Amino acid sequence: MNQGASERRRGVEYTDRISVDARIMWLGLFVLGIGFGVVVVERGLPWWFALLTSTFILAGSLEFLLAGLVTLHSSLISIAVITFLVNSRHIFYSLSFPMESHEGPLAKVYSAFAMVDEAYALVALGQGERLRGRKLLKVQLGLHGSWAFGATVGALVGNLIPKSISGFGFVLTALFVVLSIDSAIESKEVSTGLIAVLVAIVSFAITPSSMLIVAIFTFFVLLLAKDALRARARTRVVGEDNDT
Amino acid sequence: MTHNSDTYYLEAIAVASVVTFLLRATPFLVKNFVLRRKLILGVRASMPYGIVTILAIYAIASTKVSSVQIAIGEILAVVITIVLHFWRRNVLLSIFGGTILYVFLVNLPHGFYRL
The missing domain is CATH 1.20.5 (Single alpha-helices involved in coiled-coils or other helix-helix interfaces)
Incomplete structure (x- = not known):
């Protein structure tokens, strides 16, 4: 992080080096993937269920849910609806994901497919300036590979792994905490951060299961309102200046 | 069927x-x-900051807390992660400091709980 900050200060826009944050994300997803693979097998599902979901869906929380849904033989319609509800937050990610930095349709399609929370968080930290183009693709491939590899390992040999390893999934929690501290320091806007914290806590209290989409949508609406108020205040000041 | x-x-x-x-x-x-649309442009700049913060709280809140031991372990580990990060601003130190403490606390005898 220090490194990233000094790079930005020197005005260096692009290095090919994959940042420490990204590498920790890979490790975190690998560990979490093992946990997911274990859950899949414990639920009586075949090992390849872990491989295929982690390869073709690539959405951690939804995959945990899906493993539960299929053991209950939920209908395909309800699976579609739940997937839509859980992942609709990604609509908001598109507002600030540097898709235009990719060359060629294949890169764009893959980058959209692999737009997981972790990739978004890494992009968000640099406000889309540092992590983009080929480097972003590499980071996404790494996230995808770590998750899929971890899930498959977990499903195949999960019962051989000591249980305490699941505690290491905390690296992802810690990483998100660190990233939000860094983005708070970077943006210097304390009020925006406070709004996000409050919205997240209230959303969790009201509806733990759909907290993410409720919180992100509410935050979006509040930001719109805040922006509109500020714009109005600004035009008023400009208008008064013109009068005098 | x-x-x-x-x-x-x-x-x-x-x-x-x-x-x-x-x-x-x-x-x-x-x-x-x-x-x-102009309105979205301003919001666009602040969305990442907010979303990352919301994801952090989600990550903390969505841990399956099956015992007091895990709850205390998680709270302490999050606090230590924050303190370490404000102190040194070193990602590796903050994350692995917090994680090692967490793994240690939740695996203390008297509670070989699965998460």
């Missing part, structure tokens, strides 16, 4: 995969249109 489980699993995975991909890809097709 006879149920071929394997086919059903494959169908379920395909449905979830397609819906997820459409949610991620479709906004980019309409993005240019939406982004031209």
